[in-house]
Amino acid sequence: MGTLPVYRWRLAPDGYATYRQLRALGLRPGGQDVAAQLERPRRRRDPLVAYLYRIDHAKPVRPMTPAKWAALAKANAARRTCPACRRDAGYVIPPTLGTCATCAFPDEQCAA
Ligand SMILES: [Zn+2]
Numbered sequence: 001m002g003t004l005p006v007y008r009w010r011l012a013p014d015g016y017a018t019y020r021q022l023r024a025l026g027l028r029p030g031g032q033d034v035a036a037q038l039e040r041p042r043r044r045r046d047p048l049v050a051y052l053y054r055i056d057h058a059k060p061v062r063p064m065t066p067a068k069w070a071a072l073a074k075a076n077a078a079r080r081t082c083p084a085c086r087r088d089a090g091y092v093i094p095p096t097l098g099t100c101a102t103c104a105f106p107d108e109q110c111a112a
Contacts, residue, residue: 007052009040016052023061030059 007013016036022028032053040048064072079092082100089100097104 005036027058032057
């Protein structure tokens with residue numbers, strides 16, 4: 001990492017952006033290594049360092065990947081599962097009840 005080009009703050013070459021600047025453009029580093037770093041000198045402290053990525057190597061941000069959707073579905077399934085009877089209630093368990101309606105109100109259960 002000692003061979004990275006270092007630029008002065010505000011003197012970054014065209015085509016480079018910090019992580020936050022990429023995000024503002026709807027981009028992400030996309031697995032690329034840090035291409036350069038910016039240093040902003042500060043009095044009596046270590047310089048402030050920002051890492052730069054190449055914009056032409058950046059990839060668009062994908063808001064939801066299939067893995068993220070799967071994780072979300074799993075989280076929703078967990079919220080629908082009654083902790084008392086372990087069944088999928090088919091709706092999110094109301095926090096006020098803590099269990100599905102069948103467990104919360106066993107007397108009102110219809111014999112079906
Ligand atoms: Zn239940």
